[in-house]
Structures are given as C-alpha cells and as structure tokens.
Amino acid sequence: MTVPRALTIAGSDSGGGAGIQADLKTFQELDVFGMSAITAVTAQNTLGVHGVYPMTPQAVVEQIDAVGQDLGVDALKTGMLFDAAIIEAVAGRIRAFGWNSLVVDPVMIAKGGAELLRAEAVEALKKHLLPLALVVTPNIPEAEALTGMKIRTLNDRREAAQRIADSGARTVVIKGGHAGEAGRIGQEPDANVRHDGLADPADRPVFAHASDERVVDLFYDGRDFYELSGPRIATRHTHGTGCTFSAAIAARLAAGAALAEAVHTARDFIQAAIESASALDLGAGHGPTDHGAYRRTNIILPS
C-alpha cells in the first residue's frame, strides 16, 4: 500500500503552532504524507498576528494543481482562506479534482482577534465550499457567523449544526473550546441524543455531558448528534487547536478511516496535545500545543 497522502490548503503561521505548520506536524504524527498549498503568510507568534500577506488566487491554484497532478491526494483540509477570491479558486480546483474527503475548518478570527477571513467572504464560504465538505468544523463564534444565530446552550448548538448541514455540508462538528466564554453550556443531555454511536474503547472519556470541567465537541452526522468530550484543561496554550483537530481528521480520512473514527481520533489527538502543552511552555502568550503527545501515549496507531 502507498503511504496515505493529505493536503492542507491554509495560511502559514511563522510561530509554528497553527496553520500549515500545525497541519503538517499533525499529518506527520499520524503517519500521513503531508503536502501544502499556502493561501497567506502570517507574521505571527504566541502574542498575536503581526502581519498578513495573502497569496494571489492563481498562486494558490498552481500549488493545488502541482500536488494534485503529480503526488495525489487521499484527503484534504482547508484552514485560513482569507478572501472570497481564494475561496472560489480553491473550491473550483477541489471540484475539478473530484476530491471528496474534504474537511473544512472555517477559520475566521485568530485567538488574539486578528481577521483571518474577510467578513464579506463568509457568504462565499457557505456558497462555494460547504457543499463540497465531508465535514465542517466551526468553533462556536464561527458557527454563529455561519448561521447568524447566537449559541448559548447545547440545544442552540444542535440547531446551528442542522442549519450548517442545510447549507450543504454533509456533517458538522461544532467544537466546544469557546463554550466557557459566553457562559458555560451545562445542560443535561437530551434523551434523543445517542451517546453510544461511535466505536470506542470503553475507557475513552467521551460522550459525557457538558459541565464546568469538560469540553464538549458536538458531532452531527446529518441524522444523529454525538457528544465527544474530554477534561477541560486550564491552560493558555491553545494556539492552533482547531487547525490541529481538523488536520487530524483529514489525516485519518487519508488513511482510510471512517469519518466517525477520524473525528474520534482527532479529539484524542488534540486532548493529548493540549494536556502536554504546558510542558512545552513556549512564548509569552497563547503557546502552541504539543503535536507529539498523542504518538508518545499511543504507540500503536490503528491501521
């Protein structure tokens, strides 16, 4: 069997914790051959984004074509796309290559507040890219921007996930990292929600309902809701968590995993990376996570 191949179409983070750099590290850690098409160069560190230098749509297209025509792509993800012209160009190439295993991380605003997607490009994202996505992975503010609704409770999140699926994405993960910011989502699970859906070893910390101490990602497969959760780590080192999570999904898809399993592994991967980030303790601001942590604690990867 040839090595699984994954492509990331995203922005460069000079600080190494998010963007293309996080994606390639994650691909490598999951034994997937990583390739990239850079949409923008950012001058960035743990303190913030100091400069954004977008590529032309043509430069992005040429990178995608170079990879697609020669090396081949088993799965891909998009991250920072910056503007509507890049989004349209990227969507056009994904359609032309017929790539189906697409993870769309609808990156909009960096944790420090910098704009990584122009506000007017949200409509282009919905129109051109979401219909091509196997899964879209917004955080709570991004899900609010995609739906125009305020998300306070877990039920709001379920409604938002359904609305995002209605805009064309086949499945949706609304990540819970930001849930604490606008008041905790602390509702009891609804009786209609399945908590047993994904094949998981019994000892994994998943499907618990939200509480102050847990972070919950809501997965909607177009029919049922699943809650994947882990202990909420009290840390300032969460730079690049969304990039890393979506890259791990793409990596596992490239290796042939089913989507539910890929999402599940991605949650374990990011949990391990955040738990071990304080040992890295890099930078004076929001530090990167430890991309090597999952491999160190899971020596045998599923085939």
Ligand SMILES: Nc1ncnc2c1ncn2[C@@H]1O[C@H](COP(=O)(O)OP(=O)(O)O)[C@@H](O)[C@H]1O
């Ligand atoms: N403090 C935390 N402890 C544990 N997991 C977290 C924490 N913050 C974020 N995560 C996880 O990291 C991933 C990214 O979450 P989130 O912060 O919501 O997205 P983004 O990085 O796109 O803003 C999700 O899987 C989420 O569960």
Ligand SMILES: Cc1ncc(COP(=O)(O)O)c(N)n1
């Ligand atoms: C180039 C680039 N892409 C994406 C993010 C978002 O990072 P996060 O995953 O922490 O939201 C970032 N800060 N920089």
